[in-house]
Amino acid sequence: MYKATITVRLKSSVLDPQGSAVKGSLHSLGFAEVENVRIGKTLEVWLDSADAAVAREQVEAMCQQLLANPVIENYEFQLEEGA
Amino acid sequence: MYKATITVRLKSSVLDPQGSAVKGSLHSLGFAEVENVRIGKTLEVWLDSADAAVAREQVEAMCQQLLANPVIENYEFQLEEGA
Numbered sequence: 001m002y003k004a005t006i007t008v009r010l011k012s013s014v015l016d017p018q019g020s021a022v023k024g025s026l027h028s029l030g031f032a033e034v035e036n037v038r039i040g041k042t043l044e045v046w047l048d049s050a051d052a053a054v055a056r057e058q059v060e061a062m063c064q065q066l067l068a069n070p071v072i073e074n075y076e077f078q079l080e081e082g083a
Numbered sequence: 084m085y086k087a088t089i090t091v092r093l094k095s096s097v098l099d100p101q102g103s104a105v106k107g108s109l110h111s112l113g114f115a116e117v118e119n120v121r122i123g124k125t126l127e128v129w130l131d132s133a134d135a136a137v138a139r140e141q142v143e144a145m146c147q148q149l150l151a152n153p154v155i156e157n158y159e160f161q162l163e164e165g166a
Contacts, residue, residue, distance in 0.1 A: 001118065007125050022126070025149055031141060035084065035129040042090050042123040043105070047116045058114060066108055 002047055002055040006077040008068045009040035043067055055079055085130055085138040089160040091151045092123035126150055138162055 010016050016038050023037040045062065049055035059077055068075040093099050102120040109117045128145065132138035142160055151158040 009125065009127075019126075022149070026128075026145060029145075029148055031130070031145055033130045033132050033141065034145075035131055036127075037129075038127045040125040040127070042092065042125045043102075044092075044119075044121045044123070045109075045117060046119040047114070048118055049116050058116065062109055062112075062114055062117075065112055066105070 001082060002049055002052065003080045004043075004045045004047065004055065004059040004077045005080070006043040006045065006059065006063060006067060006075055007040060008043070008063075008073050008075045010038065011072055011074055014072045040073075052079060052081065084165060085132055085135065086163045087126075087128045087130065087138065087142040087160050088163070089126040089128065089142065089146060089150060089158055090123060091126070091146075091156050091158045093121065094155055094157055097155045123156075135162060135164065 019037040019039045022039065023034055026034045026037070045059065047055055047058060049058055056079055059079065063075045064070065099121050102122045105122065106117055106120040128142065130138055130141060132141055139162055142162065146158045147153065
């Protein structure tokens with residue numbers, strides 16, 4: 001069993017209205033030192049692949065096909081065995 | 084300037100319908116080896132704090148007050164300087 005921890009972030013050139021809203025809320029709560037907030041996703045995927053190379057290839061394909069939108073998002077992942 | 088990278092995850096005892104939906108979609112796409120999917124948030128917060136100890140305290144307070152729901156979510160964060 002492998003566990004992939006995938007982080008999907010908006011590209012830095014893409015506006016992040018959710019991040020701006022959270023920054024506004026933090027300012028309202030008194031956290032005036034906050035300069036910027038960006039929000040992304042973390043996905044944990046457990047998969048039962050034959051070996052690490054296969055698992056890596058499968059996770060890469062999942063990101064391309066479903067988990068990230070390569071037009072506006074970047075992704076990266078780490079793979080652990082036996083998690 | 085400090086950058087905090089905060090990961091907010093549902094506690095393992097809490098159902099994750101979004102994760103279940105993504106797992107279903109991955110199966111539909113042919114990724115039969117996927118056993119489980121859990122989805123969380125990644126927040127990047129840039130803040131202009133006096134020093135690292137203050138920044139750490141502020142991020143902790145932000146998580147408690149706004150960024151995570153301690154009833155159903157766990158959070159962790161890493162702090163980098165000058166990012």
